[in-house]
Amino acid sequence: MQKLLVILISVLSLGAQAQIKGEENAVLTAPPEVPPPITRSHNTKVIVKMEVVEKKMPIADGTEYTFWTFGGTVPGKFIRIKEGDMVEFHLMNHPSSKMPHNIDLHAVTGPGGGAASSFTAPGHSSVFSFKALNPGLYVYHCATAPVGMHIANGMYGLILVEPKGGLPKVDREFYVMQGDFYTKGKNGKQGYQPFDMEKAIDERPTYVVFNGSVNSMTGDGALKAKVGENIRIFFGNGGPNLVSSFHVIGEIFDKVYVEGGTKLINENVQTTLVPAGGSAIVEYKTETSGNLVLVDHSIFRAFNKGALGLMKVEGPEDKVIYSGKQMDEVYLPEGSNIQSSVEKETVTVAKSLEERIKMGKVTFAANCAACHQADGKGIPSVFPPVAASDYLNADKKRAISVVKNGLSGAITVNKEKYNSVMPALGLTDESIANVLTYVYTMAGNSKKVVTPAEVKALKATAPAGGH
Amino acid sequence: MKGAGQILLICLLVFAQHVFATQEFVTVPKGSLNPFWLKPKKNNQKLIYKVKSLQVQISQVTNSDFIEFLKLNPQWTKSQVPALFAEGGYLEQFADDQTVKSGVHLLSPVTSVSWFAARAYCESIQARLPTINEWEYLAAASEKVKDANKNSKFLERILNWYGQPKEISIPQVRSIYKSLYGLHDMHGLVWEWVEDFNSSMVTGESREDTTFNRDLFCGAGSMNSGDKENYAAFMRFAFRSSLKGNSALWNLGFRCVKEASQIKSERK
Numbered sequence: 001m002q003k004l005l006v007i008l009i010s011v012l013s014l015g016a017q018a019q020i021k022g023e024e025n026a027v028l029t030a031p032p033e034v035p036p037p038i039t040r041s042h043n044t045k046v047i048v049k050m051e052v053v054e055k056k057m058p059i060a061d062g063t064e065y066t067f068w069t070f071g072g073t074v075p076g077k078f079i080r081i082k083e084g085d086m087v088e089f090h091l092m093n094h095p096s097s098k099m100p101h102n103i104d105l106h107a108v109t110g111p112g113g114g115a116a117s118s119f120t121a122p123g124h125s126s127v128f129s130f131k132a133l134n135p136g137l138y139v140y141h142c143a144t145a146p147v148g149m150h151i152a153n154g155m156y157g158l159i160l161v162e163p164k165g166g167l168p169k170v171d172r173e174f175y176v177m178q179g180d181f182y183t184k185g186k187n188g189k190q191g192y193q194p195f196d197m198e199k200a201i202d203e204r205p206t207y208v209v210f211n212g213s214v215n216s217m218t219g220d221g222a223l224k225a226k227v228g229e230n231i232r233i234f235f236g237n238g239g240p241n242l243v244s245s246f247h248v249i250g251e252i253f254d255k256v257y258v259e260g261g262t263k264l265i266n267e268n269v270q271t272t273l274v275p276a277g278g279s280a281i282v283e284y285k286t287e288t289s290g291n292l293v294l295v296d297h298s299i300f301r302a303f304n305k306g307a308l309g310l311m312k313v314e315g316p317e318d319k320v321i322y323s324g325k326q327m328d329e330v331y332l333p334e335g336s337n338i339q340s341s342v343e344k345e346t347v348t349v350a351k352s353l354e355e356r357i358k359m360g361k362v363t364f365a366a367n368c369a370a371c372h373q374a375d376g377k378g379i380p381s382v383f384p385p386v387a388a389s390d391y392l393n394a395d396k397k398r399a400i401s402v403v404k405n406g407l408s409g410a411i412t413v414n415k416e417k418y419n420s421v422m423p424a425l426g427l428t429d430e431s432i433a434n435v436l437t438y439v440y441t442m443a444g445n446s447k448k449v450v451t452p453a454e455v456k457a458l459k460a461t462a463p464a465g466g467h
Numbered sequence: 468m469k470g471a472g473q474i475l476l477i478c479l480l481v482f483a484q485h486v487f488a489t490q491e492f493v494t495v496p497k498g499s500l501n502p503f504w505l506k507p508k509k510n511n512q513k514l515i516y517k518v519k520s521l522q523v524q525i526s527q528v529t530n531s532d533f534i535e536f537l538k539l540n541p542q543w544t545k546s547q548v549p550a551l552f553a554e555g556g557y558l559e560q561f562a563d564d565q566t567v568k569s570g571v572h573l574l575s576p577v578t579s580v581s582w583f584a585a586r587a588y589c590e591s592i593q594a595r596l597p598t599i600n601e602w603e604y605l606a607a608a609s610e611k612v613k614d615a616n617k618n619s620k621f622l623e624r625i626l627n628w629y630g631q632p633k634e635i636s637i638p639q640v641r642s643i644y645k646s647l648y649g650l651h652d653m654h655g656l657v658w659e660w661v662e663d664f665n666s667s668m669v670t671g672e673s674r675e676d677t678t679f680n681r682d683l684f685c686g687a688g689s690m691n692s693g694d695k696e697n698y699a700a701f702m703r704f705a706f707r708s709s710l711k712g713n714s715a716l717w718n719l720g721f722r723c724v725k726e727a728s729q730i731k732s733e734r735k
Contacts, residue, residue: 054632055632056631056632066630066631066632095556095559095716095717096632096717097632098628098629098630098631098632098658098718099629099702099705099706100705100706100708100709119708119709120709121706121709121710121711121714121716122716122717122718123556123715123716123717124709124714144705144709145701145702145704145705146698146701146702146705149698149702153630194623194626194627194630195626195630197626197698
């Protein structure tokens, strides 16, 4: 009986041992790169060597900040292992560091996620091991006091524990992580900026950025992809404070592994919420060419604090999926639309020329002055002048037509070319007579009088073309 | 017997005074420390530690001072020190047992020195390392006031140093500021060893420390703190708790203290 038990135990432990075959050094990558997918089908011992370095780097153009980093970058190096792997984790703290550091990996099951076992003084290294029990995309971070400050200085990254069967194959994978930063000086203040604890406690970030700096993914740093590719982004949020509304302008996520888990896969998602100390895996296919914009859709963070990155998609445009601009027209709402909605107010008839000019002045101020300016002089090469205007004075009928039916195309006024659109303003014949009579009284004009009868006599047509 | 003892003492004193030059001491008056890590008691009575009057070295022990010490105590040289008392990086700035590498200034604080070695140095000049309470009391003084721990500018200067990566080389002693006690650079140059560095009880899992020890805490355990603003002090505690007796760190030096009363007894 005893013998049997011994055999049984040894067989069981052998079984457990046999699952781990050999060992390998983990491939670690700096953002936005991701290590290659794991192709082996067995579990192994993975040796991860992570060096902590405190260093000054730009957080924005002309602004430097002291980052505390896992592996010299913010976020830290990406770690990729497989469910069931045994990880031997080496944390090295560079001798030049001022602070002790440690690491808490959310992928670790056990007290502190490794924090206590990896507490390391400057110039030292620590080793601990863990078994990757649960698949998913996990955040890791430093948990040395004061924890918030270590995270606020950039001490976080992602570790992917691939499920047993791996993840579906895609064409490109990227590593993007959001973080909020708190500097003494305002956003954009030049030079070296130290950490501001008060702003951090009040949760008033100076910068909210992807991959450690405002310009990490713009210009040459933009992510690159081709039309027709399946894209996967491993997105993490280091915090320390803010929750991210991750969105890609110009795309819809075909799939989202909600909160970085492997069970709940949502489809057709516009914006996914990523908690501080959490993650999400998003996938989409690039259908047409152009720039996609990665943002935190808490939108002031994107356009005013830096949470913005670009993905350049190269290849042929698909005009069916997205046409590009098909038309550009002046749009004037409320009664001044090109789809002329007719003025319905009761018509007040002018009893004298003086009254006609006075009423015309009011109509001009309401409908014309925005473009042609209150003095009728227009804006050179954009809006033609109506005061001292040869175009106006040369042809009264044409003038009536322009106001009644609108005008588009190239015209020459006082020897200058204009090529724009003036909508039909939808004024009554009475108002058109008033406004034109007023305009003809402007400095340098021929003082012609336009009557409602003349306006009425001119047939409504499509907008006149230029000559 | 008594006479013999006196002679011996005199001999020792003469010997000690002529062994080698070292940083001079200055008397710091007694006072009290309001320890940031303790909450006021229920009746709002503040907890305070009383600190006796001390003789304190006005600056950190320098490379030059330490070389003098090594000449007389070769058991503490790089080549002879036992691994138990000093780890691999011990006196990393030294080229050999008695000279520093080129580019390292003799008047910079001696760093990469273990706690054991720092203690031995202080003992050799009839002094000792300060305790945490003593050090925190001494370091709280700014140029103008005894306790500047609430002064935002004073704290900011400390934090700026904590936040900056190491300078290419450590500056010389007496280069940053002088407190009203006449002590130079308690902050801003290097970390300093204290006698009881390993009593701060930060476990490394800083968020657990509230339950581990309700009085001494760190990180998220700071709910017990009396002064949550002074996270510079939290960082010193976190730093000290990462050390071991044989640790030799690039940015860690020391200075010695002795009891003010010790002078009187020596004069007998």
